[in-house]
Amino acid sequence: MKLQNGTYATRALNERLPIELGRLPRDIAGTIEWFLQKYEVPQKELAANLGVSEGRVSQILCGDTNLTLRSLAAVAAALDAHFEVRLVPNDPQRKAEEPSRGAGDVEAPDDLINR
Incomplete structure (x- = not known):
C-alpha cells in the first residue's frame, strides 16, 4: 500500500491511529x-525492583x-530483560513477504497479547 497523496495519507492516519493507540498498550x-x-x-517483586x-x-x-x-x-531493567520491537x-500480502525471525526470537503468545 503506497500513500500517494496527502488526503489519502491523512484519512488513513485518522482511521488507524485510534486502533493503534488501543492496541499498542495492550500488546506491551x-x-x-x-x-x-x-x-x-x-508482581510484588517487579514493584519492589x-x-x-x-x-x-x-x-x-x-x-x-x-x-x-x-x-x-x-x-x-527491573526484569533484567529487554524489549524487541x-x-x-x-496487509496480509505484505506480511507474507516479511523475513523469518531468528531461532532465538521469542514472542508472547497471541492469547496474552490480543485481549
Missing part, C-alpha cells in the same frame, strides 16, 4: 504479563496506561 502489557508468568516473577507500589504494576499490566519509553526501559504490515 500482555508481553510484560507473559514474561512475569514465564519466569515466575511475582521498580520502587513503585503493586497498584502501579497492576495499572501497567491492565494495558490502559500510556507508558513512556523511560517507563518501559525501567520495567525491562517489530513493525509489521497490516
